[in-house]
Amino acid sequence: MRIRTGLLALLMVAGSMGIAWQQAAPAAACSCAISTTQERADFAELVVEGTITEVRPPGGVIVSSSDPTVVTVDVDRVWKGEAASTIEISTPSSSASCGFDGLRKDTTILVFARHADVMGERIDGWGTTLCDGTGTSDPQVTADLTALLGDPLTPSDGAPPPTLVDPGTGHPIAVDRPGLVEGVPGGMLIPLALTLGAGLLAGLIAWLRRRA
Structure with missing residues (x-):
């Protein structure tokens, strides 16, 4: 009787862990620090306005x-940086990771x-997130940009992209992205804990059977 009671208690604990994990997954969300147009423009290497001509979601199975x-994007106006008439920008596939739905x-x-990508690692192309300020064009924001940075320029095909290099090593500088919070940064820790818990439970069952 005591063996059955102990097993039932262990199963209830394991089940509650599984339920908690399933409930935690949808809670993953993006959180951005409040910033002004000037702060966003200062942080960006490129500030442009244009028209989306194509959207390519991740191919194959989405892992994250x-x-x-x-x-x-077909670029019309450039406030900061140098851009060709057509550019590609990379963003996370979901707003859970501060991407654009x-x-x-x-x-x-x-x-x-x-x-830089969503984790702040340097990339060859352009990366952006919701926290950077990218979004549907807003006349007030474009007016603020013009007041801050001057009249926008037209894109220049073949212009070399700006780079940030550590003068000491000559290596690209990794960028810390302020205000970006992943809802579940260590998402694989919970499945690992459940797996270990199941192994311990199986061992306990075998030990109790031997004693019985």
């Missing part, structure tokens, strides 16, 4: 909400981008 969606072709978009 941070898997990149690539957006092609519902991107649509023919939408006019204002882009604040860097040569």
Whole structure:
């Protein structure tokens, strides 16, 4: 009787862990620090406005909400940096990782981008997130940009992209992205704990059977 009671208690604990894990997954969300247009422009390497011509979601099986969606933009105006008439920007595939849900072709978009991915690692192309300020073009924001940075320029094809290099080593500088919070940064820790718990439970069952 005591063996059955002990096993039942262990099963209840394991079940509650599984339920907690399942409930925690949807809670993953993006949280951005409040910032002004000037702060976003200062942080960005590229600030442009243009029209979305193509949206390419991640191919194959999506492993994480941070898997990149690539957006092609026909650039009309450039406030900061140098951009060709057509650029591609990479953003996480889901708003859970501060990406953009519902991107649509023919939408006019204002882009604040860097040569960095969602984790702040340097990349060759342009990366952006919700926290950077990228979104549907807003007349007030574009007016603020003009007041801060001057009249926008037209794109220049073939212009070399800006780079940030450590003068001591000559290596690209990794960028810390302020205000970016992953809802479940260590998401694999819970499945690992459940696996270990199941192993301990199996061992306990075998030990109790031997004693019985």
